[in-house]
Structures are given as C-alpha cells and as structure tokens.
Amino acid sequence: MNKSYKTFSSLSALAAALLLAGCANLAPDYQRPAAPVAGDWPSAAKPAETAQAPQAAELPWQQFYAGDARVRALIELALLNNRDLRVALLNVDKARAQYRISDAARWPTVSAGLSGQRSPASNGSGTINSVYQAGLQVTAYELDLFGKLKNNSESALASYLATAEGQRAARLSLVAGVAAAQLNLQAAEELLTLSRQTLATREDSLRLSRTKFEVGAASQLDLSSAESAAGAARASLAAAQRARDEAENALVLLVGQPLPAGLPAAQPLQALQLPRVPAGLPSEVLVSRPDVLQAEQQLRAANANIGAARAAVFPSITLTASAGTASTQLSDLFRNSAWSFASQILMPIFDAGRNQANIEVAKANQGIALAQYEKTVQTAFREVADALAGLATLDEQLSGQEQQARAEAQRLALVELRFGNGVSNSLELLDAQRASYAAQQALLQVRLAKALNRVQLYKVLGGGAADTAKSS
Structure with missing residues (x-):
C-alpha cells in the first residue's frame, strides 16, 4: 500500500508539473502593423466601380477567363505540371512536418521498456546479481514555465502558414503567367502573319519596280528603294518568327510539358474580352493578397522568436520519471512495483553574453520582418495603382492607334493607286508602306x-484568392 501511494504521489507531482508548463509568455503582444499606404487609390487611376461586379478575390480564374477556352486549358495543364508550383507544394508539406516536430517538444515523450542486467557480486563470492525492470519512462521533459517551447511552436506554425500563403501566391502568379504567355504567343502569331503579308506586298512592289526599270520606266534609285524595302521586310519576318518561337518556349516552360495538339483555337486579340473587376479599397487588397499574408505570418514568426530568446535567460526545469515493476528474478518481474522521479534546474549564470545577443538577434529579425511586411504592402499598392493607371488610359490609346492605323492603310492604298498610274514615285510608296x-x-x-x-x-x-484558400 505504501509503495502504491508513493507511486501515485510521484505521478501526481509530474501531472502538477505539466499543468505549470506554459504559464508565462515573454513574446511581445502582436498587433498587425498599420499599412504604410494611402487609404484609397490615386484619383487619376481609380475607375468607376460596377455595382454588381464581384471582387477579384472572389472571382475564380475559370470565370475570369471564361471567354478563352485555350487559356483555361493551358492553366489547367500548368497547375498539374508546373515544377515551380510542385516545389511550392512540397515546401508546404515540409513546413507542416517541421511545425509538428516543434510542437511535439511541448509534450513529454513516454516510452515503454523492458531491461535486464546481470553482474558478478563485488565480494568475489561468484554470486551473480540480476535486476529486471519493466515499465513506462518520461525522460528529460522540460517544463515550459516561460513559454520558450510554446513560442518555438508558434514560430513554426507561423512559418508553416507563411509557406502555405507563399504557395497560394505562386499559384496565382502561375495562373496569370500562363495567361500572359498565351497572349504574348498570340500577339507574336499575329505579328508573324502581318510580317508575311508585308513581305508579300513588298516583293510584288519589287517585281513591278524591276519590270519598270528593265523597260526604262523607273530609275536605279526606284529599284534600289524597292530592294531595300523587300530586304527590310524579310528581316522583320525572321525577327517575328524568332519572337514567336521564343514566346511558345516560354509558354511550354510554364505549362510544364509540350503543348498538346488538341488545344482549343486561340482568340484573336481584337476579339478577346476579359471582364473588368472593381478595385475596392487598399485594405481589401491586404486581406486578399497571399503575398501580403505571407509577409505577415513571417512577422508573427519573428515576434514569437523574441519570446523564445527571452525565455532562455530564465531557469530551465527538466523532469525524468518512471513507473513500473522490478525484480531480481525474471519470474517475479510483474509482482513488485517500482518508480523513480528526478528533476533538474539549470540557471544561466555566465554565458559571455550569448543569451542577450540571441535576444538582440531576434529583435533585429523582427525589425527586418516588419520592414519586409511594410515593403510588401507598398509594393502591392503600387502594382494595383499601376494597373489601374493602365486601365484608365489604354482604351484611349487603343482608340487613337486604331484611327492612325486606318488612316495609314487608306494612305497606302491611295499611294499604291497613284504609283500604278505613274503619279507617285517609289519613295512615296516606300514611305507609305513603312x-x-x-x-x-x-x-x-x-x-x-x-x-x-x-x-x-x-x-x-488577388484574383481568385478566396477560391484558392478553400482548395488549399
């Protein structure tokens, strides 16, 4: 009865010690820093909002690119095969496992064991002493009185969440990158077609100039000008072909495999219609953009590391306990109970300033993380403001460029007619063609x-960020 009571007392002491763990937290109280940007977008860039339009974060990419089946098919392939995204996913798995390792340090490790030892008696009588033990052991469990283990766990959790946000940011960037690469390829295809048409036209002009030169109706200057124009067109065609091939190579790299033969036909740029999404307020961007959330989680991790560094200055208490049975005869192993309980307290006295330096390092890292978070917010603000500025001016630029293209096409048609009738010379024709x-x-x-x-x-x-968060 006495042995059972002592065993119960030791286990009760261990349980009480576990309850004491984590009773203090020396990490600074975390508060999200104020965004170092204006409360609204620049007035020159802010477009008129559409009341019924969904926010970009709530609009899945499948709906945003609903009008281009080829882009949707390419994005689906890229999400399956892109190697950078695959690495990002594996980094999330790695960070999750590292968090579990760090969090496990907050709890005791309980092991079951069976041991036996035989040794000769020290008096030289030839007697063999035997000791057999079986039971459970808790070895070197550290009480987290000052929150070191808790803060290490919170830092690992924040690092894991930051990695997850980084994977979401990589996914959104990949979706946009594939769409942009397909648009660049389509533009290169259209430029290649235009270059071929231009070369054919200038070769026709060269043949006509050569015929006129042979019958004395054109000068050597006219012939040389036509040859120069045809040569320039051939050079432009070669450059357009190279640009087209490079654009396809860039798209293949993003997709992660050669382009399948059965892809839907590409949309001409002139017919492509992509929806306009409302800008909202800068605070909405902070909530929806994964890169901003990633920077904030990194700041949280740095904040928790300060608490862990501070806790290292205070005493650490480790416990070792076991409970089970012991006997000098293997046949009587489970008849006699046995237990042990030991504790150790270590107080840093002299470490040549190591712990204080670790605190300073943690504080410096927290300052770096804060500056990086603020820079990420400012970069996000600038990217949106730049995109809104383009949205506000590109329609007007496109209208003016279409007007110029129509006028130049009409001028070329008139000059070609005049040249055919001998009214205009080759220099006028060359200038109109160019x-x-x-x-x-x-x-x-x-x-x-x-x-x-x-x-x-x-x-x-943050286009599609809400949908990405649900699927991750």
Missing part, C-alpha cells in the same frame, strides 16, 4: 498591352 506597317505593329502592341493589363489587374487584386 508608315502603314509601323501603325499596324503599334496597334497590335496596344491590343496586347490592354489584354495584359486586364490580366495584371486581376492578379494584383
């Missing part, structure tokens, strides 16, 4: 810029 080709190129670039602006605005407003 101007019309340049206007068509510029129009194509503005159409691409407008489409990319819609993609960028959707991305920087």
Whole structure:
C-alpha cells in the first residue's frame, strides 16, 4: 500500500508539473502593423466601380477567363505540371512536418521498456546479481514555465502558414503567367502573319519596280528603294518568327510539358474580352493578397522568436520519471512495483553574453520582418495603382492607334493607286508602306498591352484568392 501511494504521489507531482508548463509568455503582444499606404487609390487611376461586379478575390480564374477556352486549358495543364508550383507544394508539406516536430517538444515523450542486467557480486563470492525492470519512462521533459517551447511552436506554425500563403501566391502568379504567355504567343502569331503579308506586298512592289526599270520606266534609285524595302521586310519576318518561337518556349516552360495538339483555337486579340473587376479599397487588397499574408505570418514568426530568446535567460526545469515493476528474478518481474522521479534546474549564470545577443538577434529579425511586411504592402499598392493607371488610359490609346492605323492603310492604298498610274514615285510608296506597317505593329502592341493589363489587374487584386484558400 505504501509503495502504491508513493507511486501515485510521484505521478501526481509530474501531472502538477505539466499543468505549470506554459504559464508565462515573454513574446511581445502582436498587433498587425498599420499599412504604410494611402487609404484609397490615386484619383487619376481609380475607375468607376460596377455595382454588381464581384471582387477579384472572389472571382475564380475559370470565370475570369471564361471567354478563352485555350487559356483555361493551358492553366489547367500548368497547375498539374508546373515544377515551380510542385516545389511550392512540397515546401508546404515540409513546413507542416517541421511545425509538428516543434510542437511535439511541448509534450513529454513516454516510452515503454523492458531491461535486464546481470553482474558478478563485488565480494568475489561468484554470486551473480540480476535486476529486471519493466515499465513506462518520461525522460528529460522540460517544463515550459516561460513559454520558450510554446513560442518555438508558434514560430513554426507561423512559418508553416507563411509557406502555405507563399504557395497560394505562386499559384496565382502561375495562373496569370500562363495567361500572359498565351497572349504574348498570340500577339507574336499575329505579328508573324502581318510580317508575311508585308513581305508579300513588298516583293510584288519589287517585281513591278524591276519590270519598270528593265523597260526604262523607273530609275536605279526606284529599284534600289524597292530592294531595300523587300530586304527590310524579310528581316522583320525572321525577327517575328524568332519572337514567336521564343514566346511558345516560354509558354511550354510554364505549362510544364509540350503543348498538346488538341488545344482549343486561340482568340484573336481584337476579339478577346476579359471582364473588368472593381478595385475596392487598399485594405481589401491586404486581406486578399497571399503575398501580403505571407509577409505577415513571417512577422508573427519573428515576434514569437523574441519570446523564445527571452525565455532562455530564465531557469530551465527538466523532469525524468518512471513507473513500473522490478525484480531480481525474471519470474517475479510483474509482482513488485517500482518508480523513480528526478528533476533538474539549470540557471544561466555566465554565458559571455550569448543569451542577450540571441535576444538582440531576434529583435533585429523582427525589425527586418516588419520592414519586409511594410515593403510588401507598398509594393502591392503600387502594382494595383499601376494597373489601374493602365486601365484608365489604354482604351484611349487603343482608340487613337486604331484611327492612325486606318488612316495609314487608306494612305497606302491611295499611294499604291497613284504609283500604278505613274503619279507617285517609289519613295512615296516606300514611305507609305513603312508608315502603314509601323501603325499596324503599334496597334497590335496596344491590343496586347490592354489584354495584359486586364490580366495584371486581376492578379494584383488577388484574383481568385478566396477560391484558392478553400482548395488549399
């Protein structure tokens, strides 16, 4: 009865010690820092809001790109095969496991064991002493009186959540990157078609100039000008072909595999329609953008590390306990109870300033994390403001470029007619051809810029972030 009581007392002491664990937390109280940006977007960039339009974060990418089946198919392939996204997912798994390891240190490790020991008696009588033990053991369990283990666990949890937000940010960037790469490829295809048409036209002009030169109706200057224009068109075609191939290579890298043959047809840039999403307020961007949330979780981790560093200055208490049975005869092993309980207290006295330096390092890291968080917020604000500025001006630029392209096309048609009748010379024709080709190129670039602006605005407003959070 006495042995049972002592065993119960020792286990009760261990339980009481466990209840004491975590009774103090030396980490600074965390509060989300105020966003170091204006409360609203610049007035010049802020568009008129559409009352019924959903916020970008709540609009899945499948709906945003609903008008382009090819882009949707490419995004689905990229989400399955992109290697960068795969690494990001594995980093999340790794951070989750590291958090579980850190959190497990807050709890005692209980082991079951069976041991036996035989040794000769010290008096030289030839007698063999035997000791057999069986039971449960708790070895070197540290009481978390000052929150060191708790803060280490919270730091690991925040690091895991930051990694998860980083994976979400990588996913949103991949979606936007694939859409932009397909738009660039489509623009390169259209430029290649325009270059081929231009070369065919200039080769026709060269043949006509050569015929006129042979019959004495054109000068050597006219022939040389036509040859120069045809050569320039061939060079432009080669450059357009190279740009098209490079754009496809970039898209293949993002998709993570060669482009399948059965993809839907691409939408011409002129026919592409992407929805406009409302900008909302800057505070809404902070809530929805995963990169901002990632920076905040990193700040939380640095904040918790300060508490862990401070706790190292105070005493640490470790406990070791066991409860089970022991006997000198293996046959009587489970008849006699046995227990042990030991504690150790270590108080830092002299460490040459190591613990204080660790606190200073933790505080410096927290300051760095704060500056990085604020920089992330400012970068997010600037990206949205830039995208809104493009949204406000690209429509007007596109309208003006279309007007110029139409006018240059009409001028070229008139000059070609006059040249065929011998009224205009080859220099006028060459100038009209160059101007019309340049206007068509510029129009194509503005159409691409407008489409990319819609993609960028959707991305920087956290497009699809709410849907991503549900699926992660």
